[in-house]
Amino acid sequence: MIAKSLDLLKKNNLSKTESRKGILDLFLHTNGALAHADIEKKTAAAFDRVTVYRTLQTFVDYGIIHQIPTTDNTILYALCKDDCEAGHHHDEHVHFVCNKCENTICLDDVIVPKVKLPKGFQPSQVAMVVRGVCVVCKN
């Protein structure tokens, strides 16, 4: 528990470098999704911008984090649940974007409902993003 980030890196056979530990810790201590810019800010630019890009890409490749599509030319990243694996994400839960605090939250327990597609369309992955007001900002 003291070093969940180290466990995660070990489990994925990734070397335990400062940037990987630092960025992974940030995700572990953040309730919600982070954009590249958030990470730079919250790590006080401790790591080179390029390193952050490459680290995020690595984590995505290994299935440690997943990407959340947005409509504003950024990509949000959030920790995957334990059953994600490299190349095969099981992150089919709903993401919630709050219009007030602008945080994006993974609703891990809300799975994406099935949807019936027209004949001939074969789905392989479904993303669902709900905008609205979150439980913290509702008042």
Next chain:
Amino acid sequence: MIAKSLDLLKKNNLSKTESRKGILDLFLHTNGALAHADIEKKTAAAFDRVTVYRTLQTFVDYGIIHQIPTTDNTILYALCKDDCEAGHHHDEHVHFVCNKCENTICLDDVIVPKVKLPKGFQPSQVAMVVRGVCVVCKN
């Protein structure tokens, strides 16, 4: 029918300029979504890059097109259905991204299923993006 784009501009009290007509025509003749880069390419750079940015923004503001979130640092745009209005989109249909042809298609008839959120979350808008193989590429 000859000039649906003109109708649309008129309906929204937008001046009928070359770029607006041209870009709107492109959308009307495209079955699917377009990114900024697609528009530049398909209009053979007839309009300044900046004009394309501003035109797209205007169309979004007026509810003529809507944005589709993506996970690759681009924004896709697609025509809204007739019942969209400025500031109040009703584009809650499913978007389908084909892994083979990479086209994004609006499944206008597939409405986004309801999802039950945890207590305290108030949804205002829902987006659903399905990846897979489209009807054209399925073979």
Next chain:
DNA sequence: GTAACTGCAAAATATTTGCATCCTT
């Protein structure tokens, strides 16, 4: 010791802003 990772520099790309000119109404 070696392979992999990092940081710096720089290139490539993408987006925004200001302003003078042109076009629509």
Next chain:
DNA sequence: AAGGATGCAAATATTTTGCAGTTAC
């Protein structure tokens, strides 16, 4: 004629690439 839209130039911001030096194992 007047307001708004466009195009150009330039400023900003973002992302990628190459490479030399450093670190993890």
